[in-house]
Amino acid sequence: MISVVILGAGNVATHLFKAFNNSNNVSVIQWFNRSIESINPYKNTVDITNDLNALKDADIYILAVSDDVIGSLSSKLPFDNKLVVHTSGSVSVYDIDKKHKRGVLYPLQTFSKTTEMDFTNVPICIETIDKKSFPILKELAKSTGGPFKRINSDQRRVLHLAAVFVNNFTNQLYRIGHEITESEGAEFDMLKPLILETAKKIQDISPYMAQTGPAKRNDKKTIKKHLKDLESQHHKDIYQLLTNSIQKTHGRKKL
Amino acid sequence: MISVVILGAGNVATHLFKAFNNSNNVSVIQWFNRSIESINPYKNTVDITNDLNALKDADIYILAVSDDVIGSLSSKLPFDNKLVVHTSGSVSVYDIDKKHKRGVLYPLQTFSKTTEMDFTNVPICIETIDKKSFPILKELAKSTGGPFKRINSDQRRVLHLAAVFVNNFTNQLYRIGHEITESEGAEFDMLKPLILETAKKIQDISPYMAQTGPAKRNDKKTIKKHLKDLESQHHKDIYQLLTNSIQKTHGRKKL
Numbered sequence: 001m002i003s004v005v006i007l008g009a010g011n012v013a014t015h016l017f018k019a020f021n022n023s024n025n026v027s028v029i030q031w032f033n034r035s036i037e038s039i040n041p042y043k044n045t046v047d048i049t050n051d052l053n054a055l056k057d058a059d060i061y062i063l064a065v066s067d068d069v070i071g072s073l074s075s076k077l078p079f080d081n082k083l084v085v086h087t088s089g090s091v092s093v094y095d096i097d098k099k100h101k102r103g104v105l106y107p108l109q110t111f112s113k114t115t116e117m118d119f120t121n122v123p124i125c126i127e128t129i130d131k132k133s134f135p136i137l138k139e140l141a142k143s144t145g146g147p148f149k150r151i152n153s154d155q156r157r158v159l160h161l162a163a164v165f166v167n168n169f170t171n172q173l174y175r176i177g178h179e180i181t182e183s184e185g186a187e188f189d190m191l192k193p194l195i196l197e198t199a200k201k202i203q204d205i206s207p208y209m210a211q212t213g214p215a216k217r218n219d220k221k222t223i224k225k226h227l228k229d230l231e232s233q234h235h236k237d238i239y240q241l242l243t244n245s246i247q248k249t250h251g252r253k254k255l
Numbered sequence: 256m257i258s259v260v261i262l263g264a265g266n267v268a269t270h271l272f273k274a275f276n277n278s279n280n281v282s283v284i285q286w287f288n289r290s291i292e293s294i295n296p297y298k299n300t301v302d303i304t305n306d307l308n309a310l311k312d313a314d315i316y317i318l319a320v321s322d323d324v325i326g327s328l329s330s331k332l333p334f335d336n337k338l339v340v341h342t343s344g345s346v347s348v349y350d351i352d353k354k355h356k357r358g359v360l361y362p363l364q365t366f367s368k369t370t371e372m373d374f375t376n377v378p379i380c381i382e383t384i385d386k387k388s389f390p391i392l393k394e395l396a397k398s399t400g401g402p403f404k405r406i407n408s409d410q411r412r413v414l415h416l417a418a419v420f421v422n423n424f425t426n427q428l429y430r431i432g433h434e435i436t437e438s439e440g441a442e443f444d445m446l447k448p449l450i451l452e453t454a455k456k457i458q459d460i461s462p463y464m465a466q467t468g469p470a471k472r473n474d475k476k477t478i479k480k481h482l483k484d485l486e487s488q489h490h491k492d493i494y495q496l497l498t499n500s501i502q503k504t505h506g507r508k509k510l
Contacts, residue, residue, distance in 0.1 A: 067474075067477065068476070090477055090480065090481075108445055108446070108448070109452060110449060110452055110453060110456065110467060111467075112456070112465070115456070121448045121451075122448060123445045123448060149445065151441065151445075154439050155436075155439050155440065155441035156441075157439075157484060158435050158436055158438065158441050158484070159436060159441050159445055159446065161435055161481050161484055161485070162431075162432035162433075162435040162436045162441075162443075162446055163432075163446060163449055164468055164469065164470075164481065164494075165428045165431050165432045165435070165493075165494075166429055166432040166446050166449060166450050166453065167449055167450075167453045167467075167468065168466065168467065168468035168469075168471070168497075168501065169493075169497040169501075170425045170428050170429075170450075170453055171453055171456075171457070171462050171465055171466055171467075172462070172466070172470075172497055172501050173420045173424050173425050173428070174420075174421055174425075174457050174462035174465075175463060175466070175504055176417075176420050176500070177417035177418075177420045177421040177462075178417075178461065178462055180413050180416055180417040180420070181410075181414060183413065184409050184410050184413040185410065186411075186413050186417075187404075188417075190363055190406075191363070191414065191417055191421050192457070192458055193363070193364060193376045193377060193378060194364055194365060194418055194422055195421050195422075195454050196376075196454050196455065197364060197365055197376065198365060198421065198425055198426055198454065199450050199453065199454035199455075200451065200454075201365065201367070201370070201426075202429050202450065203450075206433065207426050207430035207432075207433055208430055208433070210367070210426055210429075211423065211426050211427070211430070212365060212367070212422075212426075213419055213422065214419065214423075215419075215423060216423070219322075221322070222322065225345065226345075226419065229412060229413070230416070234500065234503065237496060238424075238496060238500060239419075239424075241492060241493060241496055242423075242424040242493070245427050245431070245489065246423065246424075249427070249430055
């Protein structure tokens with residue numbers, strides 16, 4: 001049984017708490033947050049605290065806090081030589097105070113507090129500085145039921161960066177689709193099956209092979225019409241840049 | 256029983272042929288293509304032809320051909336006063352020769368020849384100029400088993416334009432995600448669950464509500480680090496523009 005203390009009360013902390021709590025070989029023995037109110041609803045399920053000096057002895061301490069405070073919080077922990085991991089995609093493992101055994105457990109998924117998370121669909125990227133700590137972190141990752149992979153800090157950094165493109169930026173394109181359709185009283189809902197199919201398609205074939213549309217075909221007439229139809233200069237800029245990008249990838253001349 | 260002649264042999268034509276062929280109340284009585292080779296594999300299933308003068312009498316003629324030839328092909332049809340519809344998202348219903356009863360049957364989905372299409376997930380946008388032709392086109396759309404909706408030409412135009420953003424441009428962001436991860440020997444496959452979850456999320460909540468990440472949080476430190484990490488100027492440009500776009504939507508100042 002792996003004993004765990006979780007620090008932080010954001011989306012990642014909450015979802016990890018639930019996942020570990022449902023697992024048979026992990027015991028979350030304590031949950032810390034600076035403000036106790038956020039974790040108060042869990043007080044009957046787990047020991048909660050807002051006092052770093054009251055932290056219990058555990059196998060792994062998980063810092064599921066915002067990137068900026070990982071370093072300082074790790075320094076404030078009143079012990080050393082224990083396995084302390086953070087959950088960030090973009091922070092180096094070396095940001096954790098070197099008095100600890102250091103590692104990373106980065107769940108590569110989008111979390112929202114309201115939606116339940118099925119961890120069988122969440123790849124966990126793990127990394128430790130010393131080899132001896134790796135097996136226990138691997139066991140912890142495994143306990144969520146999803147895929148896990150040893151990823152070094154450089155790889156994690158690019159995965160996190162790529163995640164911004166395929167998650168945040170993609171979502172913004174959905175938002176623009178919403179703006180464009182509603183401007184003519186059409187329904188964004190009509191686009192939802194297309195959005196889902198676009199994401200499903202690249203589960204099996206590469207995005208390169210999956211590409212279609214006027215930019216790929218170099219259909220200048222449609223591209224010109226679309227640019228004319230777009231009312232916002234901002235939408236025009238995005239249309240132009242991403243059309244160029246597709247043509248760059250598929251060997252067409254720039255607009 | 257609605258009798259149909261399909262003209263064209265692209266992805267949309269092929270998928271529509273299969274869908275109608277599986278339906279109980281539609282009979283595809285003929286398939287026309289300029290080059291007979293493309294439809295030759297279907298010669299035992301349906302009457303095929305490459306001769307416009309050999310076209311049979313049918314209730315509906317479906318022009319599933321490229322945008323540029325819809326007008327000219329409709330003029331060349333050796334009959335008049337029959338219901339002739341095209342399947343394009345961006346071409347006006349008035350591009351069809353006015354000697355016909357005119358309409359549009361636009362399936363709002365991404366089609367590839369290799370993947371089978373489940374039409375229960377394909378919204379069909381329908382439009383006719385004369386009211387009398389509407390019921391039969393509605394019956395035809397219904398026969399695919401998916402949702403259908405009366406959509407005017409302005410609404411269809413913006414839906415098609417929005418589809419470029421949520422399908423072609425989104426797919427290009429997946430492609431960039433691929434480029435970024437492979438550059439460090441990380442695996443694009445690790446991002447696939449995130450891609451799927453991002454698309455699933457907005458089936459229930461709006462893209463506005465679904466947004467997360469450094470741009471939305473105005474996390475300047477991470478944004479700066481990401482821009483520095485991106486090796487290609489082209490990727491930097493896209494990062495910057497879409498970060499601005501998110502901040503515009505969510506009321507943050509521009510970078």
